[in-house]
Amino acid sequence: MTDATRAPASSMLRLSRYHCFFGELLASEDAVQRITSRQIADELGVSDETVRRDLSYLEMEGRPGAGYDPAETYEALETFLGLSRSFPFAAIGTQGMLEALRVVFPSEQFGLDPAAYFSAEVAGAGGRIGNVAVFPVADIPVVLPDLGVSVALVACEQHDVPETLRLLDEAGVRSVLMLTPMLRPQHPEGMNVTYFRIPCALKALAASAPQKKPCCETASCCHGSTPAES
Amino acid sequence: MTDATRAPASSMLRLSRYHCFFGELLASEDAVQRITSRQIADELGVSDETVRRDLSYLEMEGRPGAGYDPAETYEALETFLGLSRSFPFAAIGTQGMLEALRVVFPSEQFGLDPAAYFSAEVAGAGGRIGNVAVFPVADIPVVLPDLGVSVALVACEQHDVPETLRLLDEAGVRSVLMLTPMLRPQHPEGMNVTYFRIPCALKALAASAPQKKPCCETASCCHGSTPAES
DNA sequence: TAGATTGTTAATCGATTAACAATC
DNA sequence: TAGATTGTTAATCGATTAACAATC
Numbered sequence: 408m409t410d411a412t413r414a415p416a417s418s419m420l421r422l423s424r425y426h427c428f429f430g431e432l433l434a435s436e437d438a439v440q441r442i443t444s445r446q447i448a449d450e451l452g453v454s455d456e457t458v459r460r461d462l463s464y465l466e467m468e469g470r471p472g473a474g475y476d477p478a479e480t481y482e483a484l485e486t487f488l489g490l491s492r493s494f495p496f497a498a499i500g501t502q503g504m505l506e507a508l509r510v511v512f513p514s515e516q517f518g519l520d521p522a523a524y525f526s527a528e529v530a531g532a533g534g535r536i537g538n539v540a541v542f543p544v545a546d547i548p549v550v551l552p553d554l555g556v557s558v559a560l561v562a563c564e565q566h567d568v569p570e571t572l573r574l575l576d577e578a579g580v581r582s583v584l585m586l587t588p589m590l591r592p593q594h595p596e597g598m599n600v601t602y603f604r605i606p607c608a609l610k611a612l613a614a615s616a617p618q619k620k621p622c623c624e625t626a627s628c629c630h631g632s633t634p635a636e637s
Numbered sequence: 638m639t640d641a642t643r644a645p646a647s648s649m650l651r652l653s654r655y656h657c658f659f660g661e662l663l664a665s666e667d668a669v670q671r672i673t674s675r676q677i678a679d680e681l682g683v684s685d686e687t688v689r690r691d692l693s694y695l696e697m698e699g700r701p702g703a704g705y706d707p708a709e710t711y712e713a714l715e716t717f718l719g720l721s722r723s724f725p726f727a728a729i730g731t732q733g734m735l736e737a738l739r740v741v742f743p744s745e746q747f748g749l750d751p752a753a754y755f756s757a758e759v760a761g762a763g764g765r766i767g768n769v770a771v772f773p774v775a776d777i778p779v780v781l782p783d784l785g786v787s788v789a790l791v792a793c794e795q796h797d798v799p800e801t802l803r804l805l806d807e808a809g810v811r812s813v814l815m816l817t818p819m820l821r822p823q824h825p826e827g828m829n830v831t832y833f834r835i836p837c838a839l840k841a842l843a844a845s846a847p848q849k850k851p852c853c854e855t856a857s858c859c860h861g862s863t864p865a866e867s
Numbered sequence: 868t869a870g871a872t873t874g875t876t877a878a879t880c881g882a883t884t885a886a887c888a889a890t891c
Numbered sequence: 892t893a894g895a896t897t898g899t900t901a902a903t904c905g906a907t908t909a910a911c912a913a914t915c
Contacts, residue, residue, distance in 0.1 A: 423677050423840035429818050443896065452822045454898095463898055471890045471897040487857035488844040496839055503646065504737035508835075511734050511792050511817050518837035525890055558842045582842035584835065587741050591658050592682045603833045605790065605852050605887065606747035609726055612788045612812035614718040615829050618767065647906065673872065685872095686908055693874055701873040701914045 414464040419488075421461050422450060426488060429481040430518050445476035495554055497580065498512035499544060499571050500562035502526050505536050507563065522554045526565045544571055551578040562586040569593060572600075642856035644694040649718075653693050654681060656718060659711040660748050725752035725784055727810065729774060729801050730792035732756050735766050738792065752784045757797045774801055781808040792816040799823060802830075 414422070430452060432439065444462070448455040462469065465484035467474040485492070491534035496514075498505055498521055505524050514521050524541040526533065542550055544567070559580050563571055568587055575583060576595040583600045588607075594600045644652070658681060662669065675690070678685040692699065697713035699705040724751070726744075728735055728751055735754050744751050754771040756763065763771035772780055774797070789810050793801055798817055803812060804823040813830045818837075824830045 415882065419844055420837060420841045423837040423844070424820065424834065426840055427699075427818075427834075427836055431820060442755050445896085450821050454884070456886095457882095459896090459898065460883085463686060469897055472895045473891065490840060491841055494840070494843060501737060501740055503733060504741050507731060507734035507737040507792075510794060512835050513795075514836065517818070519836055519839060529766055532801065545725060552709055558839055559698055560839060562737075564740055564792055565743075582845055584838045584842060586835075588657075588747070590654065590661060590776055601838050601842060603835075603838070604654065604657075605742050605816075605833075606657055606744065607650060607653040608814050608831050608833070609749060609788055609790060610656055610718055610724070610747075611650045611813060612829065613720050613724060614653070629915070645906065675872085684908070687906090687912095688873085689908085699873055702871045703915065704872070705872065 414461075418461045418464060420452075421453065421457070422464070422484060423488060425458075425461065426481070426484040426490065427517050429477055433481055439477055441470070441474040442477055444469070446474070460549060468610060486531075490518070493518060493520040494518045494558075495556050496526065496546070497521075497523050497551055497554075497556045497559040497564070497575075499525040499547070499559060500527050500586075502536070502541065503565060504562045508560075509537055522556050523550050523551075525571075527563055527571075540607050541627070544574060547571075547574040548577040551575075551580060558582045558584070560584045560586065563587070572598065644691075648691045648694060648824075650689070651681075651683065651712060652694070653718060655688075655691065656714040657721065657747050659707055663706050663711055669705040671709055672707055674699070675755040676704070680800070694709065720748070721747060723750040724788075725750045725786050727777070727784075727786045727805075727806075728792070729749075729777070729789060730816075731753040731794060732758050732766070732771070735771070736791045738790075739767055752786050753780050755801075757781075757793055757801075774804060776863050777801075777804040778807040780807075781810060786810060788812045788814070788815045790816065793794060795819070802828065809853055816855070 425447065428620065432442070442447065444455040444458040448458045459469070460477065462480065465480070465483040465487050467479055475508065483524075493515075496519055498508065500508070505526065521539050524536055524539050525544045525547055527544050528540055529541050529543045531543070533543065535541060559575050559581060559582070561568065561571055562585055565587055568585075568589055572583065574593050576598055581597065583594065583597055584597060585600050585602045588604050589602065641813050648788050649768070655677065658677065674685040674688040678688045680693050689699070692705065692710065695710070695717050696715040697709055711785055721746075726749055728738065730738070735756065751769050754766055754769050755774045755777055756771055757774050759773045761773070762775065765771060786808075787801065787810060789812070791798065791801055791804050791813055795817055798815075800818055802813065803826050811827065811829055813824070813828060815832045816835075819832065822830065
């Protein structure tokens with residue numbers, strides 16, 4: 408069996424995206440017989456060579472002249488990524504954030520299953536958000552191991568992050584997606600954390616954008632004096 | 638003047654992070670006289686060579702034997718990234734998400750200023766979240782140009798994304814950070830969108846984690862049969 | 868000055884793209 | 892078979908790391 412860690416990180420990330428894509432494709436009405444690397448590439452905005460290279464890591468082959476079988480590819484992606492049909496994850500955050508995430512990011516649609524929520528605001532028996540029980544963060548090591556959860560999404564307040572990571576580590580969760588902006592990585596030894604740093608991303612975008620000053624009167628007042636004139 | 642677009646994208650992203658870091662450093666009590674590339678590197682978990690290379694793009698020089706002047710470096714970063722002291726951005730999303738983001742990501746702390754909020758749920762004169770007025774999304778082209786906003790954070794529901802991007806484009810916003818998971822990039826021509834794809838990141842993390850099945854009885858039952866055995 | 872750290876050139880590493888023989 | 896598309900090797904591109912002379 409191929410070792411998933413053999414593929415480069417950049418390919419791993421794209422393979423995850425293909426998994427979402429094929430999941431959507433299979434769920435849609437128009438059941439396509441086969442799909443080519445070019446079609447996938449066009450949909451996702453990458454090159455077709457890259458798609459073929461990525462898919463060649465899977466335990467599956469495309470058919471020259473025809474393309475890839477969607478169902479077969481989806482299964483191969485699932486196996487390769489170590490996903491299950493409804494992959495469980497934990498989410499830790501403020502109650503408001505957990506509720507908001509549910510509508511902005513409907514996890515079921517992507518084949519992901521929020522197995523448990525945790526909030527620092529909850530003390531005793533928390534309520535439910537959607538169908539999912541909300542526990543106090545202190546219960547992380549008690550609840551998670553039984554649910555077979557190995558991945559967590561963290562979107563709590565900044566000052567709760569260290570304790571949250573400690574508890575996740577104790578619960579055996581080795582992989583975390585961090586939405587709370589943490590400048591300095593301060594996770595426990597051996598924990599695999601992906602940081603989505605919203606402030607940094609916004610600042611980087613500022614640089615790429617031609618700067619705009621608050622317009623005085625006319626649309627044409629915004630011409631000269633951009634900070635990054637070449 | 639150096640052109641910000643000259644630096645590679647990976648450096649730009651790190652420079653944004655340095656900007657956050659120096660902002661925090663200057664705000665803290667212990668006013669450091671100088672800081673070396675090694676110290677910065679250790680704090681942020683990158684190599685010191687990378688820090689020096691990145692900082693060498695700035696209109697500023699470190700002092701051999703001594704390091705960098707925090708205040709000077711902060712200013713140079715601000716200029717280079719095209720930021721202002723309190724850089725304005727717009728946020729578009731569900732009311733719940735906008736409220737939740739405010740506590741998880743306190744933008745002021747990073748020198749960012751949420752100049753306006755927009756929500757598809759709001760019709761007429763929306764309320765306020767914190768100090769910031771909430772407008773209906775339809776008002777984006779009316780409100781934003783006057784505020785000098787060139788960057789937006791989008792965290793609305795999936796079906797509102799195309800219309801939101803259209804309105805942002807109309808308002809002259811060229812740079813967007815997309816938090817709503819959109820598999821296929823479908824932004825207007827020339828718009829610069831950074832995608833933070835939560836589902837894909839979670840799936841990629843699943844692959845890196847040694848898989849765990851729900852434990853039956855003992856802690857030792859989780860041994861063999863990981864999907865990615867080598 | 869001596870010690871420390873910068874800025875940059877050269878070497879390495881990794882990922883993407885080009886090209887094409889293999890094959891359905 | 893002829894046409895189309897795969898899988899992979901070789902070439903390119905870009906980013907990181909190593910090394911070190913310049914210099915405060």
